[in-house]
Amino acid sequence: MEFRSLVESRSSVRTYQKKPVEEEKLNYVLECARLAPSWANGQCWRFVVIRDPDVRKKVAATSLLNRWLKTAPVILVACADPKESGTRNGLHYFCVDVGIAFEHIVLAAADVGLGTCWLGAFDEKQVKTVLGIPKQIRVVALSPLGYPAKRTSLFGKIIKTIARSKRRKPLEDFVHYDHW
Amino acid sequence: MEFRSLVESRSSVRTYQKKPVEEEKLNYVLECARLAPSWANGQCWRFVVIRDPDVRKKVAATSLLNRWLKTAPVILVACADPKESGTRNGLHYFCVDVGIAFEHIVLAAADVGLGTCWLGAFDEKQVKTVLGIPKQIRVVALSPLGYPAKRTSLFGKIIKTIARSKRRKPLEDFVHYDHW
Numbered sequence: 001m002e003f004r005s006l007v008e009s010r011s012s013v014r015t016y017q018k019k020p021v022e023e024e025k026l027n028y029v030l031e032c033a034r035l036a037p038s039w040a041n042g043q044c045w046r047f048v049v050i051r052d053p054d055v056r057k058k059v060a061a062t063s064l065l066n067r068w069l070k071t072a073p074v075i076l077v078a079c080a081d082p083k084e085s086g087t088r089n090g091l092h093y094f095c096v097d098v099g100i101a102f103e104h105i106v107l108a109a110a111d112v113g114l115g116t117c118w119l120g121a122f123d124e125k126q127v128k129t130v131l132g133i134p135k136q137i138r139v140v141a142l143s144p145l146g147y148p149a150k151r152t153s154l155f156g157k158i159i160k161t162i163a164r165s166k167r168r169k170p171l172e173d174f175v176h177y178d179h180w
Numbered sequence: 181m182e183f184r185s186l187v188e189s190r191s192s193v194r195t196y197q198k199k200p201v202e203e204e205k206l207n208y209v210l211e212c213a214r215l216a217p218s219w220a221n222g223q224c225w226r227f228v229v230i231r232d233p234d235v236r237k238k239v240a241a242t243s244l245l246n247r248w249l250k251t252a253p254v255i256l257v258a259c260a261d262p263k264e265s266g267t268r269n270g271l272h273y274f275c276v277d278v279g280i281a282f283e284h285i286v287l288a289a290a291d292v293g294l295g296t297c298w299l300g301a302f303d304e305k306q307v308k309t310v311l312g313i314p315k316q317i318r319v320v321a322l323s324p325l326g327y328p329a330k331r332t333s334l335f336g337k338i339i340k341t342i343a344r345s346k347r348r349k350p351l352e353d354f355v356h357y358d359h360w
Contacts, residue, residue, distance in 0.1 A: 003183050003291045007212050007284060030355055032187050034348050037286070037298050043349050052358040089304035091275055091320065096300070099279025104187060106217070111183045118217050120276070124269035132360045140271065168214050169223050175210055178232040180312045 001111050010107060011166070013115025016072040016146040020051070025112045026074070029145070032108035036101040039093040044084035045101045048077040048131055055130070059142070062126035066119060072144030076116075077127065078102045079137050098140040106143070115148040181291050190287060191346070193295025196252040196326040200231070205292045206254070209325070212288035216281040219273040224264035225281045228257040228311055235310070239322070242306035246299060252324030256296075257307065258282045259317050278320040286323065295328040 030047065038044060050056050051074055059077070060070035069075055078101070080094035087093065106116045119142040127139050210227065218224060230236050231254055239257070240250035249255055258281070260274035267273065286296045299322040307319050 001183055003181055003186050003287055006183050007215050012217065030351055034351060035187050035346055039300055041347065043354065046354045048356045048360060050358055055358050086300060088300055093300050095271060095275035096279035096320065099276035100283040103280040103283055107183055120219055120266060120268055120273050134360065140276065166215055167221065171210055171214060174223065174226045176228045178230055178235050180228060180314065
């Protein structure tokens with residue numbers, strides 16, 4: 001799909017079909033993350049792709065808010081090894097690197113008809129325990145991945161309507177020219 | 181351009197033509213940032229678009245490494261108001277939000293034939309002073325924006341060759357299935 005249409009049309013998906021995600025599509029979205037730019041090309045990102053229903057259930061159970069996650073055929077867990085990124089002005093760039101790479105996944109998914117939903121509100125410690133993620137690795141975000149449900153729940157419909165309208169600030173609220 | 185081709189072909193550009201960036205293209209790349217997803221749709225991002233040659237010179241002078249920046253017709257400064265994003269598990273999500281939105285700009289720029297280059301190594305304090313950026317605002321990244329030079333310098337050529345080859349880890353180095 002054209003980049004412009006992709007950016008305009010992509011929105012968070014919270015209800016999914018049971019239909020599995022084809023290997024080819026999964027590899028395509030991961031490949032798009034692989035090609036992302038990163039701090040000194042360090043590629044600090046790591047991804048856990050969860051298809052096993054028991055593991056999905058366990059990850060979904062780590063947060064009351066994210067129970068619905070288990071209904072997606074795939075859960076993606078975006079992690080980083082901070083050692084492979086940089087720190088400058090007190091900012092940890094592994095968050096930027098993972099932001100870029102995971103957004104590549106999000107856009108690539110929309111490109112092949114798959115839904116995603118950026119999730120930052122989760123219990124990192126519990127997610128790490130369930131998945132056996134090493135101490136030095138940070139979990140930055142989760143997302144479901146799958147085919148959007150055709151008949152969504154009322155909750156899904158409300159959220160979809162809100163998301164579709166893309167409520168955003170106008171440019172003049174966040175763009176400055178030559179000086180703040 | 182198709183998203184797939186965009187991700188495959190985009191690379192950092194360090195030498196630029198003097199040709200100014202058309203208002204329409206500038207607005208297109210900013211519009212693509214505007215439509216990015218963010219923590220609770222907080223849209224914490226702020227951008228300073230520098231076209232004034234004197235201001236560009238001053239920003240470029242804040243770092244020895246980034247002197248070449250002044251040769252680009254536009255410098256973009258990606259900032260965030262952390263209050264409009266979230267913090268979870270000790271991570272500041274304004275870095276993720278700006279990572280996403282600035283990468284939308286980077287891809288949108290490539291989509292209309294413009295070059296960019298993610299820069300995280302700069303002196304935030306000095307950049308803030310030059311641009312009059314308020315205390316509570318964080319500067320996350322800089323990038324030049326402009327038409328890539330047709331005849332690049334030797335340095336530019338070397339960098340371009342390296343970047344074009346997209347040296348990246350294979351998927352198996354950073355993807356885990358169901359468990360770490």
